[in-house]
Each structure stands twice: as C-alpha cells, then as structure tokens.
Amino acid sequence: MATYEFSAESIKKMLGRVVRATDAAVRGAADAVRKLETDDQRAEQDAAARIGGARVGSALRAGGATRTGSAAASAENVVAHAGGAARAGSAAATSAHGDGAMARSVRGGAAAARVTASAAAPTAAVPVKPAPTPASAATQVPAAATGPVASPAASRKATTSAPAPCDLAAYVYPGSCTFEQDRLSGAARRAYQAMRDGMLAYRERIKLFGVTEAEVGEAYEAVRRGTPEAFWIDGYFLRCVSLEGRIWEVSPRYRLAREDAARMLAEMEARTRPLLDALAALPSPEQRVQAAHNALILNVDYSDTDDPLESTAAGALVEGKALCGGFALAFKYLMDRLEVPCIVMRGTAASTAERNDVELHAWNVVQLDGRWTHVDVTYDLAATVDKRHPHLAYLGVSDEEIARTHDWERDAFPAAPLSLECYRWRGRYVREWDELAGLFDLMLARDGWCSFQLDERLTRSGIEPGEPIDPEKLVEKIYDLAATALAGAFTTPRTLSVSRDDVMRAYEVTVR
Numbered sequence: 001m002a003t004y005e006f007s008a009e010s011i012k013k014m015l016g017r018v019v020r021a022t023d024a025a026v027r028g029a030a031d032a033v034r035k036l037e038t039d040d041q042r043a044e045q046d047a048a049a050r051i052g053g054a055r056v057g058s059a060l061r062a063g064g065a066t067r068t069g070s071a072a073a074s075a076e077n078v079v080a081h082a083g084g085a086a087r088a089g090s091a092a093a094t095s096a097h098g099d100g101a102m103a104r105s106v107r108g109g110a111a112a113a114r115v116t117a118s119a120a121a122p123t124a125a126v127p128v129k130p131a132p133t134p135a136s137a138a139t140q141v142p143a144a145a146t147g148p149v150a151s152p153a154a155s156r157k158a159t160t161s162a163p164a165p166c167d168l169a170a171y172v173y174p175g176s177c178t179f180e181q182d183r184l185s186g187a188a189r190r191a192y193q194a195m196r197d198g199m200l201a202y203r204e205r206i207k208l209f210g211v212t213e214a215e216v217g218e219a220y221e222a223v224r225r226g227t228p229e230a231f232w233i234d235g236y237f238l239r240c241v242s243l244e245g246r247i248w249e250v251s252p253r254y255r256l257a258r259e260d261a262a263r264m265l266a267e268m269e270a271r272t273r274p275l276l277d278a279l280a281a282l283p284s285p286e287q288r289v290q291a292a293h294n295a296l297i298l299n300v301d302y303s304d305t306d307d308p309l310e311s312t313a314a315g316a317l318v319e320g321k322a323l324c325g326g327f328a329l330a331f332k333y334l335m336d337r338l339e340v341p342c343i344v345m346r347g348t349a350a351s352t353a354e355r356n357d358v359e360l361h362a363w364n365v366v367q368l369d370g371r372w373t374h375v376d377v378t379y380d381l382a383a384t385v386d387k388r389h390p391h392l393a394y395l396g397v398s399d400e401e402i403a404r405t406h407d408w409e410r411d412a413f414p415a416a417p418l419s420l421e422c423y424r425w426r427g428r429y430v431r432e433w434d435e436l437a438g439l440f441d442l443m444l445a446r447d448g449w450c451s452f453q454l455d456e457r458l459t460r461s462g463i464e465p466g467e468p469i470d471p472e473k474l475v476e477k478i479y480d481l482a483a484t485a486l487a488g489a490f491t492t493p494r495t496l497s498v499s500r501d502d503v504m505r506a507y508e509v510t511v512r
Contacts, residue, residue, distance in 0.1 A: 166258055169200045171265040172229045175336030177367075179343050180226030183412070184218060187211045191219035195250060199223065199233055202258045206250040213238065216248055225344040228329040228336070229268075231312035232261040255308055268317050268333075276337050285340050286368050286420065289375065290395060292334045296327060297381045297390040324378040328362040331377055341367035347408030349379070353503050361406065363394075365416050372416035374402045385499045385508055389449060393504035396420025404503050423453035423506070431455045433481065440485035444511055450482075451508040459505055471502045482509050 181192050191211045198206035208216060216238060224233060237251040256264070275295055279288045296316065303310050303321035316322035316330035328344045335342035342364055349361035363376035376394035383391040394402065398419040399410075423429045430436045430452050443450040459469055475498050482496050499508040 166262045168202070168229075168258070168262055168265060169197075171262075171269060172200065172227060173333075173336045175332075175342075176339045177336070177341035177343060179341075179414075180222040184222060185215065188215035188219050188222075191216055192222050195219050195252075196223045196227060196230075198250075199230060199252050199254075202254060202261075204251060206252065207241075208248045208250060210246050211248065212246060213240075213248070216250065225329075225346070228313040228333040228344075229265060231264070231309065231314040231329075232256040234308065264314055264318055268314055272317055272334065272337075276334065279334070279338055285338070286396075288338050289335070289340060289366055289368065290420070290422070292331065292338070293375055293377055293380065293395050294390045296330060296377050297384055298387050300327065300330070300381075302327075302378065302381055325362040327377045327381070328364050331364050331375065335364075335366060343413065345374070345408055345413060347406060349376075349406045351405065351503075353404055355405075355407075358407075363406070365413065367414075368396075368418060371418040372414050373398065373418035373420060374406075374416050376402070376406070379405070383499065383501050383506070385510060386449065389451060389508070391451070391501070391506065391508070392422040392426075393453065393501050393506040395422050401504075423451075428452040429455065430458065433458065433477070436478070437481050437485065440482050440509070444482060444485050444509065445489040448511045449508065451506070454505045454507070456505060471500070475500060478507060478509065486511065 234253040234255040241247040309315040311325040313329040315326040380391040
C-alpha cells in the first residue's frame, strides 16, 4: 500500500487554493443571482410593454370592427329596401332541385285552397287600415295589439338592421296540437319527421326508407299544414331509389333563399309579439280566439294574385295579404303560441245553400274546454263591411252550422259540436221583430251601424211552417224597422244600406 507524506508548507498551499476556489465560486454564484434578477426585471418590462401594445392594438381593432359593423348595418338597410326583389330572385334561383333521374314533381301550391267573395259573403270597399274603435267588449283586440301587424314597412326596417340567424328550427313553436303527425301511420310519421327536419335545415336531398309514395305525400302535407312557420316550402321532386325496398329521395323546392327565410321569420316573430302579448293578457282562451279572429280581419286583406306567399302565414302576417290558406295558417301560427289546439281544415265551400259555386277552401277548428269549434276568418272577412266591426257568423260555429256552406271529410277530422253563439253573447241575436226595433233604436242613430243575427224562426213563414221567406222580403222588413228608428234623428238626408248573409242569417245595417 502506497503512503503519502504532506509537509506543513504543502498543506498550507493546498488550503490556500481551496479558499481561493471557494471565494471564486461564491462570487460566481452572486453574479449569477444578480444576472437572474436583472433578466427578471427586463422580462417584466418587456411583458408590460407587450401588454400595453396589445391594448392599443385591441382598441384600434375594436374601432375598425365598429366601423365595419356600421357598414354592415348600412348594407342591411339596403337589403331591407330591396327585400321584395331579393326574395323574388331567390325564389327563382331555388325553385327546383333534383336531377335527370327524378320520377315526379309535386307542387305544394297546387293543393292550396282558395275562395272568392260571393253573394252570401259580399265584399265592400273598406278602408285598408281603419283606426280601431274604442273597445266595447272584452273580446275585442286591444288597440296596442293591432298596430305592429298593420305596418310592414316600419317593422321591416327595425328587424332587418342585423342579419337573422339561419337556425330556422329555432323559430318553430311546437304548439299544443299534434293532430297532423298523430293521424299518420308509423312509416309516414317517420317520413314526416325526416322531411320536417330536412326542410327546416334547407337540405337539398332527403332519404326516406320503408314508405310508399302515398305516405310520402301524406307526410309532406302534414309538414305544410302543421308547421305554419315553414312558408318557404314549395313542393318537392321525388325519385324512387328502390321500389322493392321502398326507398325514396326527396328533393324539396324552396321558394326563398335560406337567409331570406330566416330574415322573414324574424320579422314575423317581431311583428306578432305585441299582438300575442295582448292576446295572452285576455282572461280566457275563448276571448283570445275571438280577438285573434278580429285582429286578422282588421289588418289583413284578401288577395288572389300570383304571389306564392299569399297562401302562407307570412303572406298574412308580414305582407298583409293572403288567400284562405294563408289566413288559416296565420291563425294557427297565433293559436300555437297561445297554446290553443288548432287544426287547418281543408275541404270545399260555397256561398249559397244550393252549392252551385263550390271551390276548394281552407279554414280552422280550435279546441276550447275539450270541444272543437270552427273558425273561418276568410268568410267573415268577405262579409265584413267595415273592418272595425267584423262579421261574426263564422267565428266559433259547430259542424251543423258551418255545414250549410262548407264540406269536408268528416272521418279525417275531429267532430266540432261547440257553438260560441257570438251574436247571442253580444246581445244581438234577434228572436222577435220587436227586439230588432229596440236594437235599432239603441244603436243606429248613436253608432251609425248595427249588426245582428236573426233566429231561424223569423226567416220562415208562419203560414206554411218550414217554408223559407223570400230574402228580399226580409230585407224590406229590416229597412222599414231601421227607417222608423231613425225618423227625426237627423236634420239632413241619410242613406241606409243592408249587408246580408242569407245562409247564416246575419245582417248589418249602416247609416251614411
């Protein structure tokens, strides 16, 4: 084993080197700490500078975004003014989907029913938007409820200042009536759901499995009549993928571009919201039904032109004009949001009991306290002389009452036994001629008009029981009683006129 000897001098030199190395290490460590502190301070300063710059940049970017938003709003105003042309162009651009392999084209508008004014429901020149009279009954629409529906231009400017979202399904209200889908078979119900979801999503092609061609048609009609918000649907092309497997490809036709449909849905919702709030404030569903009926008569005109929107709820609620189908869908749109079960009826209607002018027609039934009753806004509008005083003969009538002019497939719809007897509850149902004379004394000179309904017994001869009295003789009797009531009431000559609905025995006398 090797041994080493260290002298005192060598040990001293060794300890000196250790001390010097230790001092150097301490000084190096101190320098490293100071360097780290300096680096941290510089990092903090750099970070602060970066944050300040980011804030300045963010403010500049926010200013740019504000200017961009203003430009977008201006562009939207231009779109609002050109909305009609844009919608027409979009309808032309998107009116057909499909390919050369299509097997069938089905037009949605072809099945839309319509009715014209007739002798039983006479038309008259009326103010387009007359000012409503003070409320005289609990069921009259509050004045505030009628305004938003009556001014499309003003509301369009307000609702198109920003683009509407394109989630069309968000605008669809489920309502409380599932009649349309419930009446379908299991396969047709699946087709209904697939077509409804696909059309709300604006899909170009929708695959259906395990259904027949007839079930596809039933499902489509259920979507169209059960979803009043889907006014852009305009039929479909149908292609058979597998006849044996009952596989079909549906290519829907859309009359509007998706963005235009979303914008119009938003406008329809904004314009009806004040009306719906006023209707919801009424104490009973029956009063809400009657007030909605009156509001549509007051604010919407019957129109039969080439505008495809006239057969939709948007035609009535946004454009202010509609066919009978548009009135029926608009009424359902309101009822769905008021949680009143409502169905769009389809059948035929005539203006006289002889039914010599039958046409396709659409109207509604609503359920009140578990019983159904008919509401035909179109027929009451046609017989209304002054929109401030709506005709009420087709508001809340039973199957028996409306069957005098209307016909439908009884097995396909629920029975409607309920009659609201609107004239009776307003004290204007006349059982005796003396009652009518008293009504004239009360109303004609004061109000300048009086509407009423005659008991059926007064329209039939007492000499030959059951034999109807000549309608012209009834009108003469009404004229005589009205003239007697007005004798001496005016210092200047006045003109009496009588509007008549012989089938429903409803009349209106006006003084001019």
